[in-house]
Amino acid sequence: MPNRLSGEKSPYLLQHAENPVDWYPWGTEAFERAAALDKPVFLSVGYSTCHWCHVMAHESFEDAAVAEALNRDFISIKVDREERPDVDAVYMAACVAMNGSGGWPLTVLLTPGQRPFWAGTYLPRAQLMSLLSQAAGLWRSDRAGLLAAxxxxxxxxxxxxxxxxxxxSRDLAARGAALFAQSFDKRWGGFGKAPKFPMPHNLVFLLRYAGLTGDSxxxxxxxxxxxAMYRGGLYDHVGGGFSRYSTDDHWLAPHFEKMLYDNALLALAYTEAYQGGGREVYSKIVRRTLDYVLRELSAPDGGFCCGQDADSEGVEGRYYVFTPGELERVLGPKEGGVFCGWYGITRGGNFEGKSIPNLIGRPDVEHPPEEVLALRERVYAYRLERTALHRDDKVLTAWNGLMLAALARAGLVLDEDKYLKAAADCxxxxxxxxxxxxxxLLARWREGHAAIPGKLDDYAFYAWGLLELYAATFRMEYLGEAARLAGLLLDFFFDGENGGFYPYPSDGEQLLTRxxxxxxxxxxxxNAVAALVLSRLARLTGELRWRTAADLQLRWLAGAAEDYPxxxxxxxxxxxxxxWPSAELVCAAGAVPEELRRFLREESRAGLTVLVKTPENAAALAALAPFTTDYPCPEAGARYCLCRGRSCAQPVEDIEDLKRMLEKSSV
Incomplete structure (x- = not known):
């Protein structure tokens, strides 16, 4: 018989709707029930594409004896961490405080007043049963001790x-770069030891720092x-896109779930690398990653789904691995041998007797033969016949904001209209x-229903994505909406006295901590993305509100980052x-000049903000950036007005003159 989760929209909660456990969704009903029945709360947090969440569900939450213990002695609550990152953050902090680490599934025991007294992660069935027995006994015999804890x-x-x-200070950035150098794996790339996570924002920082300082x-x-990430199995060489993280030091064997946010951030990192260095392999990786997202994670009408599961038919990675024999049957002996030879697919295998396609150790990966590319398409078509991966089809505002930023940047840098259209649709x-x-903002949409008040990440990430889309298209509605969202951030999330943004709004549900x-x-x-939004709005508009807030936020972040930048x-x-040297450019023209778009594609200029004023958008632009009223649009051509360090240069009408001016300022 379905439990209370059957009325929810979260795919993760719905995966547990037929459990014999009498689950509640997070909410006042569950805690009021716990108080009325004088029972502790069993809180389980996970997400629908999580392998170990599936394991614990099958071992324990589908088991009659476990369900009997939970239903008798506890009020049980299921939370989708992707829907409720605020709840997850509170109780993950408790888990880390108690154990030194955390992960999912997250398992926490709470008082009816939401206070945690035990926290852990995955528990095998026997250990879970032991925990439930001990906790229930202590709740009866030593409740004061549990409450005190x-x-x-x-x-x-x-x-x-x-x-x-x-x-x-620049010193803070330099110390951050030095710390990355200390933990860098010189042989395999990445930082630290396995498991290795992509952390694309670290790579974007290193690329931009190198560009500004010359630190090769x-x-x-x-x-x-x-x-290294591209060569390994972390990257899906057959279908494009990246898995969650690598379980080894050389990026071969991933945890196979694919998440929207990883692919958005990695697309941004490879776009940055391509724009800064011009290596075509990076542009190809960006295209195949974004094409994977458009093909397999698109939701109706422009949104993007959360991700795809690591498991198929109950086995992690089964969807992605091959044997030489099956590929020779699909492609023929000769062509199967070519494909297997290129992608390292061997009789002995590299993952539980089968092979993850990879390019580790191959010297010529930047220019694969046309024959291999054609065979890859045939293998992809064959793979589609396998049992389909579960797709978490909810749309999250925050993660879509990241994908919006990635599509906009790639659309500009690669001169690809389909990515700009996808960004606009998003x-x-x-x-x-x-x-x-x-x-x-609301945080989640699924099956026509939007819910859950937006959190800090929803506002900050979406505003960032809109600013990237404005920078790629110069359409005023995107700049205006980014400014409106930033205003809501300041009104409902910002500590205007000390700096820093709270994770959820002042008028929202108040959790155990904020x-x-x-x-x-x-x-x-x-908090960092919000700082970027405020900083860019300040430079784009010249408005004091954004500048004051950005300065306060940057001081707060500098203090927070001091010990470990x-x-x-x-x-x-x-x-x-x-x-570093920055500049503000206003282009006044009848329409956005194509020469300006080409100029912005040439290389990454992190300190340059650009406004385009036309007769059509002049009034809307003046409302956001009042100083632009002083920039008349010429009757023909374009006029480029460049300002640096609170000083403006004589306007120029030739893009080459503008380039020379920027070269002098190193922007």
Whole structure:
């Protein structure tokens, strides 16, 4: 019989709707029930494409004895961490505080007052049964001890470090780069030991830092890592796109789930590398990654789904691996041998007796033979006949904001209209489907239903994506919407006295803690992305509101990053734009000049912001950037007005003159 999760929209919660466990979704009903029945709460947090979440579900939550213990002694709550990152963050912090590490599935025992007194991750059935028995016994015999432990842990979690505003400096960026150099794997790329995560925002920082400072080692670290990730099995050589992370040090065997945010951020990193170095292999990786997203993660009407599962037919990676025999049957002995030889598919295999296609050790990967490319398409068609991977088809505002940024940047740099159209469709989807009647963002859409008030990441990531789309198209509605969202961030999330943005709004559901987070994880910090948005709006519009908030936010981030700047690479990216030579360009013209688009494709100029004023958008632009009223549009051609360091140069009408002016300022 279905439980209370059957009425939810989350694919992860629906995966547990037929469990014998009497699950509740997160909400007041569950905690009121726990208080009324005087029971502790069993909280389980995961996501629908998580391999070990599946394992624990099959071993334990589908088991009658486990369900009996949970239903008798606990109120059980299921949470989709992708829908409720705020809830996940609170209780993951508790898990890390108790154990030194965390992960999913996250398992937490709480009081009816939401205070955690035990936290862990995956538990085999026997260990889970033992935990439930002990916890239920202690709840009856030593409840005071459990409550005291919950109070102590809660107070620890609520302790906010004293605000230590710092001074944004080039030294902070230099120390971040030095820390990356210390942990760099010279042989295989990446940082630290296995498991290795892509962390694309770290690579973008290193590439931009190299471009600004001439530090060739930073570019070498980034490109070595980008090359190694592409060569290994982390990259899907048959269908495009990247898996979640590598379980080994040489990027061969991934954890096979594919996530929207990883592919968005990796597309941005490879776009950055291509624009900065011109290697065609990087542009090909960007195209195949974004084409994978457009082909397999597109939702109706412009949004993008969360990701694809690691498992098929209950086996992790089965969808992606091959044997020489099956490929020889599909392609023929000769052509099967060619394909297997190119992609390292052997009789002995490299993953549980089968082979993950890879290019590790192959010297000529940048120019694969046409025969191999044709065979790859045939293998992809064959693979589509396998049992389809589960797709988590909910649309998240935050993750779509990242994909919007990636599509916009790639569309500009690669001169590819289909990516710009996809970005525009995505923006229309988020504005039309994930914005409520009051203009506030909602976090999740699925099957025609949007829900859950937007959090910091939703606003910050979407605003960033809109700014990237404005930079690629110069359509005023994107700049205007980015400014509107930034205004809501300041109104409902910002600590206007000390700096820093809270994870959820002041008028939203108040969880156990509301701590401001600065560290980057698999996703960049919402606080750092918000800083970038404020910084760019300040330089684009000249408005004091954005400048004041950006300065306060950058001081807060500088203080937060002081002890470990490498953990704040996205904040360092904003510092690169703020502290190195920057310039503001206004192009006044009858329409966006094609020569300007070509100029912006040539190379990455992190410190350059560009506005385009035309007779059609003059009024809308003046409302956002009042100073532009002083820039008349010429009757013919274009006029380029460049300002640097609060000083403006004589306008020029030749793009080559503009290039020379920028070269003098090193922007």
């Amino acid at each position: 919950g109070d102590e842990l809660t107070e620890h979690l609520r302790r906010e470090e004293e605000s230590r505003p710092g001074a944004p 080692h930073c570019r070498e670290m980034a490109e070595k890592t980008l090359d 923006a229309d989807f988020l504005t039309g489907r994930l914005t409520d009647g009051d203009g506030r 701590k401001k987070e600065s560290y980057d994880g698999a996703l960049p910090s919402g 490498a953990g704040h690479s996205f904040a360092l990216l904003t510092l690169l734009e703020e502290l």
